[in-house]
Amino acid sequence: MLTRKLPEREDLTGRQLLGVLAQTVPDLLRSAPLLVGLMLLMAVIQGLMPAVTILLGKWTVDGVGAALAGQEANLTLLAGAWAGAALLTQVTGVASQVLQGYASDHFTVRTMTRLMGKMGEIQGLDVLEDPRFHDDIEILQMGAPRRPLNLVSTLLYLVRSGVGAVGVSATLLTIGWWVPLVVVAGMLPALLRQLAFSKLGWSIFIQRTQDSRELNYFQRVAMRHEYAKEVRLYGLMPHLQGRYLERTLDYQRVMRGVRNKQLLGVLPYQALSLLVTAGLFIYVVDRAQQGVYTAGSVVLVITALAGLRDELRSISEYLSVGTEHLNWFHKFHRFLAAAPGVTAPAQPRPLPRELTLTLDRVTFGYRDGPPVVEDVSLTIPEGQVVAIVGENGAGKTTLVKLLLRFYDPSSGRILLGGPGEEVDLRAVDPGGWRAQVAAVFQDFAKFEWTLRENVVLGQPEDAPKLAHAVGASGLGAALNRVEGGLEARLGQAFGGVDLSGGQWQKLATARALYRDARVLILDEPTAALDPRSEAEVFAAFAALSRGRTTLLITHRLGSVLMADRVLVMKGGRLIEDGTHAGLLARGGEYAELWRLQASQYAEEREGVAG
């Protein structure tokens, strides 16, 4: 059976927690001083209420006793005080909830804005492919709407319970100065023990994030439309259920162990606390029988002991959840302060006039793995149309991703600019450079927005340009068949229509055509198109690529004919570089690929003829 360990302890030390607290609280306070101030006021008032109630109880019992004995007692005043206390409890309770609502709205917007702002700063893809980042971002995303408010609330509850504990202890002073000391000393060990266990809380939470991401994935595969065909065809459901159950039961077993240990471990300490309480109770009752204490004092001790136990238990719980919130904030601050892999330069150099691309001995491996692009050097003058060919996994797409600065080379440089004006790609603003590029990626994004939004992608709308992009990409024919035309919502998630694979690809093409770019990148742009559409789209690209640097990655060698130059990649290296005719004449890898593809057509022709 698979046994699962708890993750490495991620808990911060007490000192580190205080550091996070000192960093977080002033920031939250500054962002909403009035709200937090009012909430603090409510917490202090609420904290005083238990002591008030206990004293009122004592005075009431003593007052009733006095009245029964025929002495004078102002019971009306007492009744008024009870009513006033109850009213104050109600009012502060409602006010706290209203204030929490406001604070929640405020903190959610603020935290999510900061998180999204930071995501916007992450220029590359490397960070997003790191599994640790997935866990962190999931934890941050889940926590952003609630952690800031929860931290504030927890701190306020701590204030309330702290004031409550002090207030209730103070009422015990009426019995004797030593009474609060004895009671707190008896209850403290259980509290500390509970606190020690609660440190496990964050580790468990982290574990839950890793597990829940995987469990969610199983659920998604089982339930979502995009996996439904394979799940049914290959009968995957029992397999998914089995793996889901195995993981869940395993996880639950670990959690049960932790929970049981926690509950049983704290029992002896709670027994000690009960002994002290019972001892004190017997002492006070005994002394009351001797006439040292009044009946009201006995009631006071009973209610104060119960009250103090409640307050201390609350303090322990709030400290424990507060620790979790602070751990979350630790991740949050670390995320905001992190310098993500690909960063924009502090003082970007302007883009050069001419966008010639130069790779100078560029080597790159994903996540410091073995190189998938190795020692590639080449220059592509602005305006050249270049085809990149080579077998699967040769590094063609990676080369393009490096040119777009989704990753930085492990060694070597990528330069932009004509002779004498070259600048390192790392020295220019990535956003400014990417604005010069239009691309149809192999795995282009299918946004579940309207068709129009999918083409325009946040750029200013220009009706003639849009009409041209839709027409030239071949998307126009699809539009006639989609209800709502350009306004049709795409994708299943919001009840929209779905397009065929080829129609989506035309849409991705329209996107590239709509963007007025100096560099065009086409990564297998026609893989899903029928022959007629492919011919049409290539005609559009041929028209578009005139005068623009174009990089066309393709396995369909027929389309290479539109290129001025062909690059052949193999095993991450650039092994051939020349014109179509030159490379054919050379009789190397390209000639071999061409011969193989041509022979397929020849065989088919012979087959048809025969």
Ligand SMILES: Nc1ncnc2c1ncn2[C@@H]1O[C@H](COP(=O)(O)OP(=O)(O)OP(=O)(O)O)[C@@H](O)[C@H]1O
């Ligand atoms: N994000 C990634 N993380 C890790 N490895 C990757 C990643 N993307 C690609 N690779 C690996 O890098 C190598 C080159 O991939 P690349 O996509 O550049 O090849 P390609 O020539 O475009 O292939 P194809 O013709 O199949 O599209 C492959 O071995 C692939 O497994």
